[in-house]
Amino acid sequence: MKAAAKPLGLYVHIPFCKRKCAYCDFYSLAGQEGRMDAYTAALCAHLAETAPFAAGHLVDTVYFGGGTPTYLGAKRLAEILKVIKKRYHLAKDAEITLEANPDSAADPKALRSLRKAGFDRISLGMQSACDTQLQAIGRLHTASQTVAAVEAARKAKFQNLSLDLIYGLPGQTLEQWRLDLSAAVALEPEHLSCYGLKVEEGTPFYSRRETLDLPGDDLQADMYLWTVDFLQEQGYVQYEISNFAKPGFASRHNLKYWTLQEYAGFGPGAHSDFGGVRYAYARDLEGYIQGVAGHMPMLSESERIPPLDRDTEWVMLSLRTAQGLDLRTFESRFRRRARCFLPFLESCRQAGYAVEEEPGRWHLTPRGFLVSNQIIGGLLDALAEDKRRRAEATARGDFRVDLD
Numbered sequence: 121m122k123a124a125a126k127p128l129g130l131y132v133h134i135p136f137c138k139r140k141c142a143y144c145d146f147y148s149l150a151g152q153e154g155r156m157d158a159y160t161a162a163l164c165a166h167l168a169e170t171a172p173f174a175a176g177h178l179v180d181t182v183y184f185g186g187g188t189p190t191y192l193g194a195k196r197l198a199e200i201l202k203v204i205k206k207r208y209h210l211a212k213d214a215e216i217t218l219e220a221n222p223d224s225a226a227d228p229k230a231l232r233s234l235r236k237a238g239f240d241r242i243s244l245g246m247q248s249a250c251d252t253q254l255q256a257i258g259r260l261h262t263a264s265q266t267v268a269a270v271e272a273a274r275k276a277k278f279q280n281l282s283l284d285l286i287y288g289l290p291g292q293t294l295e296q297w298r299l300d301l302s303a304a305v306a307l308e309p310e311h312l313s314c315y316g317l318k319v320e321e322g323t324p325f326y327s328r329r330e331t332l333d334l335p336g337d338d339l340q341a342d343m344y345l346w347t348v349d350f351l352q353e354q355g356y357v358q359y360e361i362s363n364f365a366k367p368g369f370a371s372r373h374n375l376k377y378w379t380l381q382e383y384a385g386f387g388p389g390a391h392s393d394f395g396g397v398r399y400a401y402a403r404d405l406e407g408y409i410q411g412v413a414g415h416m417p418m419l420s421e422s423e424r425i426p427p428l429d430r431d432t433e434w435v436m437l438s439l440r441t442a443q444g445l446d447l448r449t450f451e452s453r454f455r456r457r458a459r460c461f462l463p464f465l466e467s468c469r470q471a472g473y474a475v476e477e478e479p480g481r482w483h484l485t486p487r488g489f490l491v492s493n494q495i496i497g498g499l500l501d502a503l504a505e506d507k508r509r510r511a512e513a514t515a516r517g518d519f520r521v522d523l524d
């Protein structure tokens with residue numbers, strides 16, 4: 121019997137934006153419209169060149185992210201997707217997502233042609249429903265443009281629509297965040313991503329961080345906990361720390377990142393985990409275009425990671441999801457005991473940060489998600505200590521330690 125093809129996700133990075141937002145540290149450039157054609161050609165060539173390496177894979181998700189993919193224009197986006205359809209084995213029910221900003225996604229004709237080209241999921245960067253707030257964070261769109269973009273997407277028959285929002289914005293109160301999220305829910309998206317603002321080094325916000333009047337940790341935590349309760353009441357299932365979906369609408373592509381499935385990225389700054397190698401292309405538009413022409417796009421990192429060495433990553437990512445950490449899967453996948461985690465998980469349970477949903481499967485509670493970094497740190501410490509103890513016992517020739 122023929123072996124089933126391995127699933128693969130493709131990520132296509134579009135590094136163009138009309139203007140940079142004040143908080144953004146994604147790799148995207150403003151004022152580079154003149155390079156859009158050259159970049160499209162480079163992407164198409166790179167996708168075609170890489171396709172033979174994915175001959176044994178079935179591409180079941182494709183994600184165009186950015187930057188602002190819709191700023192590239194429907195024609196170029198359709199051209200890139202055409203190469204994927206022609207050169208890769210694309211699953212019939214593949215999820216094909218397009219990120220968009222409301223100001224570049226309100227043209228019903230363009231959206232219809234993108235839908236026709238094969239995109240079936242659209243993710244709109246709404247961020248806030250308040251024009252003053254949108255302006256303060258450097259967004260180009262207005263709240264009414266978001267409403268228009270949702271309407272246009274629905275008219276174009278996008279039946280899977282996601283909205284991205286940010287809480288913890290400068291000067292934002294809990295009441296304002298409630299209004300933002302309520303306005304988003306009123307637009308009836310199938311999916312919502314709600315991220316707390318992080319002020320990243322190198323952004324305009326970072327240089328102004330002392331005067332930004334950012335909500336404190338307690339207020340940010342209240343915003344998050346209210347979000348989880350409110351969205352649950354509205355019928356959205358939380359499937360990851362920051363992601364919520366109506367049943368059946370969790371992002372299949374993003375789930376690949378959190379469950380260590382394979383994905384291949386294209387474009388400057390894009391990451392991949394493909395063929396046992398984790399690699400990323402340098403954040404350099406010209407370097408990428410030239411690199412593809414010379415059949416060697418610039419890598420900024422590349423590491424082959426044996427499957428058994430992925431245990432810490434697996435623990436870390438599993439705990440981000442609502443499914444959580446399944447200790448039996450951990451034991452069979454990494455061939456090591458999981459009981460070293462139990463004392464720490466038990467203390468998390470007592471503190472109200474974790475629950476054992478079914479024997480051996482633990483997940484964090486919303487309060488646990490708020491301190492997930494510390495919890496993950498505690499579990500990784502327990503794993504490191506267990507490895508050290510076993511290595512010492514093996515060096516002593518004492519193999520009983522595996523039987524405890």
Ligand code: SF4
Binds near residue numbers: 188
């Ligand atoms: S639109 Fe998105 S990618 Fe572009 S600058 Fe703003 S946050 Fe960054």
